[in-house]
């Protein structure tokens with residue numbers, strides 16, 4: 328259990344800058360998720376914390392030790408790889424024992440730790456098998472077990488669920504969250520899957536192009552995205568972005584013109600000018616006979632509890648809204664949407680987000 | 688029963704191929720059968736009727752005589768010492784070099800790697816004269832060292848092991864680094880065990896090659912007590928007039944081939960894989 332501090336980290340591969348001047352504080356015992364699209368530098372950052380990749384510049388602190396020059400084994404971290412990286416020629420028990428043997432742990436202690444990890448992860452009956460004789464999910468648990476036995480200060484996970492099928496992924500998500508509660512260790516989890524991030528994280532770090540876009544609690548990220556990038560990356564279906572042609576302030580709130588329609592938002596008008604973009608999540612754009620926005624239905628997705636409506640504005644722009652579970656809409660229908668102005672967002676020319684909802 | 692079951696419903700093409708393979712195998716085995724047959728015949732009978740191989744009576748007298756000649760035992764021991772030592776050394780050098788080229792970054796790595804591969808293009812015969820002068824200069828001819836050392840750094844071995852180590856996922860070794868394993872420990876406890884199939888391939892080829900090698904031992908070992916089996920047998924066979932007869936000669940050959948047979952029986956899986964080229968994948 329340790330805090331992690333990254334201070335002005337920079338990483339270059341040759342002339343390519345994968346991480347540019349990144350600073351981040353992770354609290355002791357916190358579950359942090361690095362979230363971002365492919366190639367944004369999540370793995371690189373995690374590997375630098377692990378010591379598998381050298382930093383080009385900057386400092387890494389784990390607990391009160393400065394570690395960026397220490398070899399991986401001495402940083403007090405354990406990592407679970409996407410490919411699991413189990414030792415194929417060793418049994419499950421030997422896989423877990425290897426790290427402990429290397430630091431000269433007593434045999435009885437090793438056995439006790441393996442038994443404990445096997446109990447937590449339900450591996451008791453598999454201890455004598457080789458990785459080749461295990462299913463994907465079992466291998467995954469062995470990889471986690473190999474991390475647990477070392478009682479590390481920090482757990483690092485690099486997309487550990489991406490090789491599992493959807494059911495198993497959902498279950499393992501819960502297991503890892505439970506593990507975090509039992510062990511209370513600091514955990515850093517890398518994923519490009521926002522559902523994983525939203526459900527598991529206490530703190531999400533949204534990254535893009537080697538930079539941090541936003542750090543915050545999951546709901547904070549969802550409700551008050553700091554940038555247009557975060558707004559578009561988090562949420563399924565994605566937020567609608569509509570170009571604003573004109574604005575006026577009504578009682579301190581911004582009203583924006585999109586096409587022929589004036590849409591009231593809950594965003595404070597003060598200080599907002601220049602080219603703006605209106606952001607509305609699909610759940611804030613509801614089918615409503617008295618709605619202000621007219622559109623033509625394109626695709627209807629029935630999810631059972633609700634219906635997702637893909638529609639086209641008169642200007643030719645596609646929007647995604649929601650209807651109730653028994654929606655009768657079909658392709659080609661005319662439809663009207665109303666906007667929940669309390670849940671609107673406005674993005675300025677620099678992509679910064681302004682929100683109707685105030686911070687909690 | 689299993690075999691019968693398998694051929695039922697086999698496409699015609701595969702059946703023909705199977706028949707062709709069986710015929711080839713028989714053709715291939717004939718000389719071996721003939722050699723073994725002759726070795727079991729009485730020498731004087733063979734002089735009268737060399738075609739009597741396939742009819743009784745048979746005798747093991749030639750093999751009993753074999754045990755009485757002291758030189759053959761010495762040559763056999765020489766071959767065994769030379770082949771085993773050479774194979775072990777080739778494995779050590781190839782694994783160390785291969786792992787270095789595959790996993791350790793050092794300046795000029797590619798250049799050195801390519802340089803060591805250039806050796807693949809140089810035929811062994813081309814370097815036999817310099818090699819001879821070299822061992823002459825150190826006065827090492829007629830020693831085990833001279834028979835064992837040449838070729839322990841083999842381009843093929845280095846290439847094979849480099850390719851194999853490169854194919855081991857880097858993440859497995861990274862996991863070992865996080866598990867506090869030293870560089871050498873990773874090599875010894877992770878990489879080497881995973882490379883056993885490639886090492887078996889290389890070891891078998893090397894052992895066979897050394898056991899059957901003729902040219903270098905012929906040149907280097909000039910004293911009969913340093914002969915290897917190949918050289919020793921060839922020496923007796925060129926003196927066929929004075930030798931104890933064809934059956935005896937063939938018994939010697941069977942004896943010389945025994946290690947090959949034993950090797951094959953024990954490592955059949957690896958030999959087949961090696962010949963099929965599957966070990967490189």
Ligand SMILES: Nc1ncnc2c1ncn2[C@@H]1O[C@H](COP(=O)(O)OP(=O)(O)OP(=O)(O)O)[C@@H](O)[C@H]1O
Nearest residue numbers: 340343345363364365366367368369370371372519
């Ligand atoms: N060893 C390397 N040499 C050169 N460039 C690299 C190296 N490792 C990573 N990169 C580059 O750094 C950038 C970040 O890579 P990284 O693997 O951290 O992405 P990621 O966010 O983990 O992506 P993904 O979700 O696909 O795993 C990428 O553009 C990648 O091409």
Ligand SMILES: [Mg+2]
Nearest residue numbers: 369370371485
């Ligand atoms: Mg990655």
